[in-house]
Amino acid sequence: MNHNSDILQITLLGATGSIGRSTLDVISRHSERYKVYALTANTSVNAMAKLCLQWQPEFAVMSDSSSAEQLSTRLQQNDCATRVLSGEAGLLQVVESDIVNCVVAAIVGAAGLVPSLAAAKAGKRVLLANKEALVMSGKLFMDTVRENNAILMPVDSEHNAIFQCMPAELNQHRLTSSQSSVKMPDLSSNSGIERIWLTASGGPFRTWSAAQLHDVTPEQAVNHPNWDMGKKISVDSATLMNKGLELIEAYWLFDMDISKIDVVIHPQSIIHSMVTYNDGSVLAQLGNPDMRTPIAHSLAWPDRIDSGVEPLNIFDVAKLDFEKPDIKCFPCLRLCYEAVKTGGSATVVLNAANEIAVAAFLDGKIGFTDIARLIEQTLEQASISEDISSLDKILHADAAAREITVNRILNLH
Numbered sequence: 001m002n003h004n005s006d007i008l009q010i011t012l013l014g015a016t017g018s019i020g021r022s023t024l025d026v027i028s029r030h031s032e033r034y035k036v037y038a039l040t041a042n043t044s045v046n047a048m049a050k051l052c053l054q055w056q057p058e059f060a061v062m063s064d065s066s067s068a069e070q071l072s073t074r075l076q077q078n079d080c081a082t083r084v085l086s087g088e089a090g091l092l093q094v095v096e097s098d099i100v101n102c103v104v105a106a107i108v109g110a111a112g113l114v115p116s117l118a119a120a121k122a123g124k125r126v127l128l129a130n131k132e133a134l135v136m137s138g139k140l141f142m143d144t145v146r147e148n149n150a151i152l153m154p155v156d157s158e159h160n161a162i163f164q165c166m167p168a169e170l171n172q173h174r175l176t177s178s179q180s181s182v183k184m185p186d187l188s189s190n191s192g193i194e195r196i197w198l199t200a201s202g203g204p205f206r207t208w209s210a211a212q213l214h215d216v217t218p219e220q221a222v223n224h225p226n227w228d229m230g231k232k233i234s235v236d237s238a239t240l241m242n243k244g245l246e247l248i249e250a251y252w253l254f255d256m257d258i259s260k261i262d263v264v265i266h267p268q269s270i271i272h273s274m275v276t277y278n279d280g281s282v283l284a285q286l287g288n289p290d291m292r293t294p295i296a297h298s299l300a301w302p303d304r305i306d307s308g309v310e311p312l313n314i315f316d317v318a319k320l321d322f323e324k325p326d327i328k329c330f331p332c333l334r335l336c337y338e339a340v341k342t343g344g345s346a347t348v349v350l351n352a353a354n355e356i357a358v359a360a361f362l363d364g365k366i367g368f369t370d371i372a373r374l375i376e377q378t379l380e381q382a383s384i385s386e387d388i389s390s391l392d393k394i395l396h397a398d399a400a401a402r403e404i405t406v407n408r409i410l411n412l413h
């Protein structure tokens, strides 16, 4: 890590997305603390050109060479000195560079695994929004963080809330090892943590019947009541798969027994999650539903900085509701609990099947309720391997599961 400079040099993976935009908004308020070293995107040349002209990063990375060439031409025409790279090699270069202190991992889906893991391996401060990376590589990712003195800051609002409600020394030991040499407190006795409560808005179809869910359209599914997010995570929120993925994420981040992580539907999205202690205390983190809060927290921790988020007006909120999730109507949550219990590559298979099914749903090829069905069928058909200790093994399990789901979708028609 580069500790000499006061200014944190940042590589932002997934700069054109919802988290990417929110991150740049926070950074724009603190030019004395942060500098954008590199921005990356998939293929959106227009959006990326605008960002490069505004932020003048050293590097921009696009997924393929044709988008990279287009971007490069556009930047030259506008006298922008940003150098343009492409593909995985480009991503690795801007993640691993010695100049970079902090990597914001905000690519959506399995595509983010390789660069996110590389950031951990390079011992960076990793701001993890890309939950799929942790769902796929849980143990490998956490081991990589600790072995390389990386700092892992959870950006997902629930996990960021839990981080804030956890004892500081526990976070330091598990997630931010380079910051301290404190001994691991005994989870079961000393710290007194009994339970984690992951709050869920319930998505746009919380009150719908199974019959109504059958006819949900992509437009309805991406229209989330409380959060403004990318399409994939919006569909995941509608199926409750997002909460299931977050369950797996919490399991790895906080080393909690899965039976001690509960999901509670909280439609207002004001409490972002809670931790129950053995003395009867329940600690919660509250705020307006705006990702700039967890992003600012994970950028600045242990400091606090202004995020641009409106202060919470508790009188306007007036009321907080809690309900049990309906696992019958939303089977994805059950599938996630089961995949964690199965272990090995089960969560890799689940994630891969979900990505293929969600893309097919957004494409109008399958119905909303087919998503969970396809995931369950893929989990039944795939051979679950116990050993996912290397990146290669994980990527192999991912590819095999994708093939199964793709074929099942073809057979539907």
Ligand code: NAD
Binding pocket: 013, 014, 015, 016, 017, 018, 019, 020, 040, 041, 042, 043, 044, 063, 105, 106, 107, 108, 109, 111, 129, 130, 131, 132, 155, 156, 157, 227, 228, 229, 230, 231, 232, 233, 291
């Ligand atoms: P998004 O779709 O808005 O943005 C995704 C970004 O990733 C874009 O910049 C896109 O160009 C890039 N990208 C997509 N596919 C890529 C590929 N194959 N290779 C390289 N880059 C690629 O998504 P988002 O809502 O910003 O979510 C990003 C991640 O953060 C997801 O893992 C999501 O689960 C997580 N997250 C998002 C929110 C939120 O509020 N949006 C909250 C918590 C967690």
Ligand code: MG
Binding pocket: 156, 157, 158, 246
């Ligand atoms: Mg979340």
